[in-house]
Amino acid sequence: MTTIKEVSELANVSTATVSRVLNGHESVKPANREKVMAAVEALGFLPNASAKALASNRTHSIGMLVGSFDGPFYGPLMHHAEETFRKHNLHLIVTSGQESRSNELNAIDFLRSKQVDGLIIHSDKLSDAELITVVERNPNTIIVNRLVPEIADNCVYLDNEMGGYIATKYLLESGHTKIACITGQLSKVDSRERLQGYRNALSEYGIEYDPLLTVEGRFDHEGNHEAAMRLLKRANDLTAIFCQNDNIAIAAYDVCAELGLTIGNDLSVIGFDNDSHSQHIRPRLTTIDYPIRDIGIQAAKALLNLLDGKTQLDIDNPLPKLIIRDSVVVRD
Missing domain, CATH: 3.40.50.2300 (Response regulator)
Structure with missing residues (x-):
């Protein structure tokens, strides 16, 4: 198995530089970044996720709980959140609650066991008090489609x-x-x-x-x-x-x-x-x-702000909008 040391020797840079490139640090000189990536490709190097997590205290993964994988609602929610995270080299791990409180709690425990960097929670069954506890235990958490007043700053929702x-x-x-x-x-x-x-x-x-x-x-x-x-x-x-x-x-x-x-x-x-x-x-x-697309993007961006240590999450919760077409007739 190829090691970071072999990559550094081929690229003629330090192992620390290789590590910074693999973890997406912007401080690396472009020339060194190109040499490292060329060496990675030449050697077929695949970074060890556990080692990267230990080195950076990040797993570069996000956990997401949704109600179901079925229907036209959750697909776009997951898609647009995942698309936003991918632009920041983060991967999404998704599980569903299937309209069960115990399944939702188990799903959150599963995601936490994966040491994800943050959570996006769409819960149908958990109480406000339970969601408050989730956020207290995992501050890098965004609640979707729900306003819980005590943790309103962590909520992305439609009224x-x-x-x-x-x-x-x-x-x-x-x-x-x-x-x-x-x-x-x-x-x-x-x-x-x-x-x-x-x-x-x-x-x-x-x-x-x-x-x-x-x-x-x-x-x-x-x-x-x-x-x-x-x-x-x-x-x-x-x-x-x-x-x-x-x-x-x-x-x-x-x-x-x-x-x-x-x-x-x-x-x-x-x-x-x-x-x-x-x-x-x-x-x-x-x-x-x-606006499910906007909700997914807003949730992802809010969580990215949390991961960056920002206290102002810049959440702009959308308002419901009437779309008038042809199925309503005006009566005298």
Whole structure:
């Protein structure tokens, strides 16, 4: 196995210079960097990760917990975070919680056992108190899609309650008063927050919340067809539905087609997330934009600032934005 000493001898530089080049230090002269990299390539040298970690007190890896590897939400979140870290020669290790508190705790313990330099946590099941403990034990941690007031400086999030309010208010402003809501899993914080936003908008317009007009679906595809069918059979006089994500909205489209209802005419539908497919279904879906690309990049950049020892993380949390298309009709 090729050693750093052999690389240094071929490049005619010190072993310390080789180490600095391999660890990405900018203090190395360009000429020496070129000689080291040429020697590394010629000898086929592969640095020992454990040795590098001991030398630099860094593993050059980041741990990330997500809710699932499925669906259109987590893929872009992981992709844009990983893309940002790669530009800084860091690698991402990702695991999922699979909607289980014990799985989330085990996943965090696993990532810590890998001695990652920092953590990005998207948790569905851990309490605020548990997330505070995670940050206390691992200060280089960013919480995604969740605001925990005590650790607000470590949180990158979208205001889901405001998003639910904006969606419902748009339906109200369009003349709808019998508005239903199909939620995501109510075990998830963002589902409960979006539901609260829906209720806030109804209250503002003097409309009493009717629990019969709310049914629980899922953010993935499972069970949403049944939830939408149950809702429309339960309340056939409603004129609009706030779907808490675009997957749920697609299920509502399918059910309406089966029942002979025309979206954008007989029934108005608004979604949440602005997934890539929302502008390709017909009628094109009016929805709330969840800027997942920006969230992933913001989380990665905030963690990079933490790793650099900065106290000002420069987090610019985005606001929910209404994307108006064709699925909501204005009523007189």
